[in-house]
Amino acid sequence: MHSHILEMKDITMTFGERTLFKDISFRLHRRETIGISGPSGGGKSTLLRIAVDLQTPTAGEVIFMGKDVREWEPRELRRNMILVPQQASMFPGTVRDNLLWGLKIHRLKIDEEALHQVLKEVNLPIKIIDKVADNLSGGEKQRVAIARALLLKPAALLLDEPTSALDEESTLVVEDTINQVISDREIGVLIVTHNREQAQRFTSRVIEVGNSEVH
């Protein structure tokens, strides 16, 4: 009986002469947060893209919910393990339009009350739902992006530097949101962070990338 949802096994990524990382192995469990840390250009975003099979590693395998990611139907995979990119981009229209976007793609229906519920969950006021999403602050956009992902009920969330563009106050709000979500839902989180303090207060362990020697 495996309690982990994601396993990365001996993942190596090489571009030409350059090895970004070598033999990275870890398991992510439900309700666990693992940090990914390393210098700019070290391969943090690449590791997340490998997890959701948007990039293929030079070596190694990625097992999600007991099945190799290459065997998953891509859309199904990326509904169950959602990557929230470094700069959370909003689609045209209101926050409501943004929340409904993923649901439409996956042909899922949801009532207004559930939208209100998820906004509450990410600490946004319900009245924000009619605002033009692109006019929100960076921290609000991050939380809309997380809410949009949560509506699809993923088993894992992969957050690429969710707070790197935010001031300290918004950073703490977004961290709070993530913490709450992790304890309320049975999901696992991989979070890329440049910030060692953030990694320490926030994660059960940290995977370091990008310190491989160039050869």
Ligand SMILES: Nc1ncnc2c1ncn2[C@@H]1O[C@H](COP(=O)(O)OP(=O)(O)OP(=O)(O)O)[C@@H](O)[C@H]1O
């Ligand atoms: N297809 C590719 N071919 C060659 N090099 C690539 C390719 N994809 C990514 N890289 C390189 O891999 C390195 C790692 O990029 P990545 O975006 O994963 O780093 P990062 O740790 O997320 O950096 P940052 O902290 O700036 O976001 C970069 O130097 C990038 O140029």
Ligand SMILES: [Mg+2]
């Ligand atoms: Mg990156």
